[in-house]
Amino acid sequence: MPPADEIHAQLVMKREDGSSILDAGQPSTSENIGQAGLPEDRIARIRGRVEALGFVVSAQDPNTLSISGARELFDNVFAMEPGSADEPSTGLHAGGIPSELSDFVADVFVTPGPEFFP
Amino acid sequence: MSDQEYEVIATVSPRSLGPSSLFDQDAAITADNVAQFNSDPSDVRDAKRALIRGGFHVFEEASNDTTISIGGTAKQFKSFFGAKLTRQKAEIGPDETMEFMGTSEEPAAALLQAPKEFEQLIEGAVIARPPTYFAPSAIPPVAPIHANAYQYLTVPDGVAVVLRASRVHRLGVTGKSVVVGMLDTGHYRHAFFTSRGFRLLSTLLGPGASNPSADTNGHGTGESANIFACAPDCRLRPVKTGNDPVGAINVALNSTPKPQVLTNSWGYNLDKPGTSIPNWLKPLEAAVANAVAQGVVVCFSAGNGHLAFPGSHPDVISVGGVHVNLPDENDFEASSYASSFNSTWYPGRACPDVCGLTGKRVNIGGGKAPSLLLPVQQNASLDGIDPQTGPAADGWGLFSGTSAACPQIAGIVALMLEKDPTLTPAKAKEKLKKSARDVKKGSTANGDTAVAGPDLATGSGLADAKWAYLNTMGDVATTFFSAPKEQQMAMVSSGAMPEISQDFVDDLIETLRSR
Numbered sequence: 242m243p244p245a246d247e248i249h250a251q252l253v254m255k256r257e258d259g260s261s262i263l264d265a266g267q268p269s270t271s272e273n274i275g276q277a278g279l280p281e282d283r284i285a286r287i288r289g290r291v292e293a294l295g296f297v298v299s300a301q302d303p304n305t306l307s308i309s310g311a312r313e314l315f316d317n318v319f320a321m322e323p324g325s326a327d328e329p330s331t332g333l334h335a336g337g338i339p340s341e342l343s344d345f346v347a348d349v350f351v352t353p354g355p356e357f358f359p
Numbered sequence: 360m361s362d363q364e365y366e367v368i369a370t371v372s373p374r375s376l377g378p379s380s381l382f383d384q385d386a387a388i389t390a391d392n393v394a395q396f397n398s399d400p401s402d403v404r405d406a407k408r409a410l411i412r413g414g415f416h417v418f419e420e421a422s423n424d425t426t427i428s429i430g431g432t433a434k435q436f437k438s439f440f441g442a443k444l445t446r447q448k449a450e451i452g453p454d455e456t457m458e459f460m461g462t463s464e465e466p467a468a469a470l471l472q473a474p475k476e477f478e479q480l481i482e483g484a485v486i487a488r489p490p491t492y493f494a495p496s497a498i499p500p501v502a503p504i505h506a507n508a509y510q511y512l513t514v515p516d517g518v519a520v521v522l523r524a525s526r527v528h529r530l531g532v533t534g535k536s537v538v539v540g541m542l543d544t545g546h547y548r549h550a551f552f553t554s555r556g557f558r559l560l561s562t563l564l565g566p567g568a569s570n571p572s573a574d575t576n577g578h579g580t581g582e583s584a585n586i587f588a589c590a591p592d593c594r595l596r597p598v599k600t601g602n603d604p605v606g607a608i609n610v611a612l613n614s615t616p617k618p619q620v621l622t623n624s625w626g627y628n629l630d631k632p633g634t635s636i637p638n639w640l641k642p643l644e645a646a647v648a649n650a651v652a653q654g655v656v657v658c659f660s661a662g663n664g665h666l667a668f669p670g671s672h673p674d675v676i677s678v679g680g681v682h683v684n685l686p687d688e689n690d691f692e693a694s695s696y697a698s699s700f701n702s703t704w705y706p707g708r709a710c711p712d713v714c715g716l717t718g719k720r721v722n723i724g725g726g727k728a729p730s731l732l733l734p735v736q737q738n739a740s741l742d743g744i745d746p747q748t749g750p751a752a753d754g755w756g757l758f759s760g761t762s763a764a765c766p767q768i769a770g771i772v773a774l775m776l777e778k779d780p781t782l783t784p785a786k787a788k789e790k791l792k793k794s795a796r797d798v799k800k801g802s803t804a805n806g807d808t809a810v811a812g813p814d815l816a817t818g819s820g821l822a823d824a825k826w827a828y829l830n831t832m833g834d835v836a837t838t839f840f841s842a843p844k845e846q847q848m849a850m851v852s853s854g855a856m857p858e859i860s861q862d863f864v865d866d867l868i869e870t871l872r873s874r
Contacts, residue, residue, distance in 0.1 A: 270673055300606040352603065
């Protein structure tokens with residue numbers, strides 16, 4: 242049974258050189274996304290570190306992990322804080338990345354749910 | 360007196376040929392033993408005479424060798440059988456009752472005894488009670504619609520006809536084997552789907568979603584009917600989306616069988632002038648790009664007056680809305696409910712690419728667009744959307760924004776992919792645009808007006824499933840004639856390259872003339 246205050250977030254992974262999709266100077270499209278992804282072994286390493294901290298990884302792609310855990314865990318590890326005022330509709334994001342993850346994690350976002358168009 | 364005017368209807372059993380009365384028998388009456396409950400023809404004749412003398416009407420056409428059906432007034436039944444009848448109500452269907460005159464259900468009272476003089480001739484009688492009707496859907500989708508509403512379409516037929524998908528279906532192309540993933544509010548197994556045998560794969564849960572068999576909003580369930588309207592034999596993979604659409608996309612991409620098309624009737628109203636894509640949406644941008652890079656055709660609603668992302672992502676098929684002015688199924692206009700905009704985040708990107716069918720803005724129900732009657736879970740949020748469709752919890756809702764248009768386009772793509780599984784997302788988009796029907800009037804929610812030729816209001820216009828299919832066939836034929844013999848053989852044996860019949864040619868000519 243998940244905790245009542247469980248939250249779900251997107252963790253953006255860093256490549257070996259420390260960059261991530263957040264640094265891309267151009268839109269991510271099908272033309273360039275192939276070069277943006279992390280290799281499998283690095284993804285596995287990051288996933289292992291995140292899971293070791295108590296997070297559950299429920300989905301992944303070559304750039305991000307879907308993680309969940311109690312709000313307290315997110316606050317303790319990532320010091321979650323509201324998004325900046327110039328980023329509309331942001332829920333929460335990481336106020337800080339712990340040193341053991343700083344080479345691997347660029348940011349963590351708790352996003353608002355999308356709007357449906359009936 | 361007509362048949363309908365008899366106050367009481369009853370079934371009378373004349374003396375049985377066998378040792379037991381029809382009403383004494385404890386064992387089941389079956390084809391093996393029913394003959395012993397038949398009556399001698401002379402007894403049947405005499406019983407009828409006695410009943411007619413008692414004032415009853417004998418329904419000859421409803422009688423047989425075992426029983427006689429009669430009708431009469433409660434007074435006649437009391438006088439002849441001594442029956443104590445009261446007015447009762449029977450539930451004959453959901454929210455539907457019928458009044459009738461009946462006996463108590465106590466066995467002693469329920470079995471009417473013949474008067475002494477006829478007790479050797481008539482074993483007894485029972486009063487008919489109205490049965491319960493097991494309607495195929497909870498409530499027939501007949502709706503007293505708000506006075507300001509307008510004629511609406513139903514699924515699957517209405518949508519299939521106007522988008523000309525039904526013409527493709529008649530060629531035997533129905534989206535067979537193509538898997539369409541749908542990220543939405545979940546999927547409830549409404550009788551609309553199960554009674555038609557539509558192919559529903561199990562609902563997967565995106566991160567943060569729960570209860571896969573419920574759709575208390577109704578959006579995913581209702582909009583999915585649009586997919587089947589266009590591709591009745593595709594396989595639908597619903598993915599219930601929580602607050603993590605990136606995770607939901609990845610769940611869909613990692614599922615087996617892997618979807619070839621993803622339809623998304625949602626977005627974020629954020630692609631506004633003076634802004635750029637925020638960091639927190641970069642993962643979603645990458646997830647969409649990743650799906651398309653994997654060869655998946657990704658369709659997104661452009662929004663209902665929204666400036667919607669990922670509807671503006673360059674890789675997706677951005678779907679807008681066109682309204683059909685029924686009863687003329689060829690009278691189209693840009694929908695006043697649908698989005699049209701130039702993306703700020705992606706310079707040069709105009710939305711939509713192509714349109715499906717939507718409603719138009721009317722001054723009811725908060726300005727919704729009631730143009731499609733769609734199945735939803737009873738009591739779901741959209742079950743009660745204005746204008747109402749009969750009872751509040753009837754399991755149907757009238758809603759048709761670009762959320763409806765997007766899965767229609769996904770269904771048409773499924774038809775194209777059945778014929779040509781090698782179709783890339785870019786080619787699929789190109790063919791849809793090339794084959795769309797031009798829309799030359801009407802203005803969108805964002806104020807753009809449709810004119811002759813491609814425009815911002817409707818992109819290339821209203822999707823035409825038939826022409827898109829024929830367009831795909833053109834490529835298949837080109838591939839066929841340039842392929843080595845072995846591949847040609849494979850294409851013919853797999854059905855990818857059918858024999859071109861005279862029917863096909865006639866159909867092509869007819870389609871050309873009707874565009």
